[in-house]
Amino acid sequence: MITAMAEKHEKKTGLPHLEGSENGVVMRFAPNPSGPLHIGHARASALNDAYVKQCGGRYILRIEDTDPKRVDPEAYATVQEDIRWLGLGITEVVAQSERLPIYYDLCKQLIEKGGAYVCTCDNELFKELKDHKTACPCRDQPVAKSLELWQKMLDHGFKEGEASVRIRTDLNNPDPAMRDFPAFRILDTPPHPKVKAHVYPLMNFSVVADDHLLGVTHVIRGKDHIANTRRQRFIYDHFGWKVPVYRHYGRMGIEGVVLSTSQMRAGINAGTYTGWDDIHLGTLRALARRGIQPEAVKNAMIAIGIGDVDISFSWDNLYAENKKLVDPTANRYFFVPEPVEAKIEGAPAHTAHALLHPGDATRGSRTLEFTGSVLIPKAELVPGTAMLRLKDLFNVKIAWNGDTPSFSYGGASLADARAAKAHIVQWLPAQATVPCTLLTQEGIMSGACEPAVRSELGKVVQFERVAFVKIDAVGADGVRAYFTHK
């Protein structure tokens, strides 16, 4: 009794329980190979991944390439690269184009069972009949006739659009979407890049065949598949197979980035975007380029969960997840946007030491050699400002002649700076800087940074008082960094 009460009010940790997951699960991620993965794919793949990790089991990557129009040969590799980046626990990989004979065989079986028939009606005519709950002439032809026509399909006896296989359902089903939906069609063009074929399964058929044959127990996918799930049940029933457990999550609106593969491709070809990792795109590689960690993406997706409500994706929440990961590890450096050179009168030469990380002195420090002139951010030089504290160095007094400042040594006392409410600002020795451009989604910020930043290529660092940034390129002309988040 007491334990029951305790269980009832137990706090949930992680994802909700999936019915039938006690002895492990077999799940799958099934993208089209049409381009790199984006945030939308991240939700599907991360949720399935999390359940496999939570319950134990297998995780299948299934490339759904049964529509040659939507296959980009390069995507087979890019999808797998993206999955590796995300860190998914994929245990096996299959491509549907390699399994055509399996589908053909099952189709024949299904026709023999009377669960499907070959339809040679004009598409418009069929739609018309279907909308009026009327059977097309092919529906009642003998099984032998369907089998003969099926063989004719496979033997190239029909051209594109002349014949298809339909699943027998219930023409009186109130939902028109459920009535005798197609399972196979003929496609002559374009040729499939991976396999020579003429007859292709539609997803509802190949998905059922594969889910059954591969032993898939649980399916988590978007609610745009709810109707497909209902259609797929007809096929399961015809075969007498066990149906997996399904869960359909709601739509996720994502603002601020481009997600449509065709739009991205067009933009890249037109030169609007620099590539699939352009920071204006919603691809995983674009996130990676901006310094978003794969763990942050997964955590954000798991936090969103599998609710069936439509939601809007929050960049803030993603950034917060990322900051948790990056803040403890990112080294700190000075970056001076719009640098202004200031010659400081009366200041003694001094070697400044600044910690690489304020919370961990053992990580060491950078040394900045002051010999008379510094670069400071233009934004700090608001006329009337009397004092600034150069962080880890000393105070600077500013005298104003109209809008023209002149600088002099203001002592080393931090207490003085505090008393004067002086800003503590980042700076660079004028003789030891590297040009640095900081790219944000809004535009370019140019400035200068510490030479040591060049050793952080590929890493996320914090430009103090500015932002976390990803060091994207280091060259003779300086450093290029991408804005990650504040």
Added chain:
RNA sequence: GCUGCUAUAGUGUAGUGGCCAAUCAUGUCGGCCUUUCACGCCGACGACUGGGGUUCGAAUCCCCAUAGCAGCACCA
């Protein structure tokens, strides 16, 4: 039009008849700490779509309304 799903703070989320004058995170604002406008800490703000029922009791169950979404492709 037909079929179906959903509705908790700005955003995401917990909640399955009494623990809920509603959880956590994020966000915004204020404060503390601090040689970063970061991190950390403290505090504040902020929601059960509306209306009917059922019940001793409803965010939770039912009905209606409203709103949003999905599907009705020889795409996945």
